[in-house]
Amino acid sequence: MTIKNLFNFIRQYQRIAPSFSIARWNACILLILFFVTFSAKNALSQESNDSGTLKSELQVAMIFKMLDFIQWPPESFIAPNKIFRIGLIGKNPIFDAIKILEEEKIKGLQVKVELVENINNAKNFHLLYVSPREISKMPSILMATENAKALTISKTVDFAKKGGILNFYEKKGKMRFEINLDKAKKSGFKISSRMLSLSKIVSSEEQ
Secondary structure: OOHHHHHHHHHHHHHHOOOOOHHHHHHHHHHHHHHHHHHHHHHOOOOHHHHHHHHHHHHHHHHHHHHHHEEOOHHHHOOOOOEEEEEEEOOOOHHHHHHHHHHOEEOOEEEEEEEOOOHHHHHHOOEEEEOHHHHHHHHHHHHHOOOOOOEEEEOOOOOOOOOOOEEEEEEOOEEEEEEEHHHHHHOOOEEOHHHHHOOEEEOOOOO
């Protein structure tokens, strides 16, 4: 099963499932988590490059589904440019995988994926994915995005505890995620209780 097949399944399911159906949410999430578990185990026998690409694609599939259950601050969409902008901070294999989202719509908007050349432009994006390779710069990056109305995501140890909003991690062959709920609320985001029930809630570390 490829990531494109997974996206096609989600789109087809959304057309036939009732709006706000618990079954719709659970079926898609369980499918993704099964796909993550099954693929992660198979990836162990593949070359490292293939494994890295696979994990990047799985993160993108999960992010795409999660965004249905996250509400942005109202002021995030007042600009006349009807584009949902995703910014990538630092070099990361996820870039090629996340480009597929340009074929989708998020919050009813066309999607544009870009590399963030200047962190001071963070306020221009709706979603920021921070590369784990930028771990040494993480404090300055999080400080620069402090007042940006952007959903910050990474797959870096303690990212959420240090002030990011959503962080992926692996446990027993499955991709999991943790959320800094206090930071999300402070930034004006509202996250569905259904999504929160599947996540690990963390708090910011004392500075």
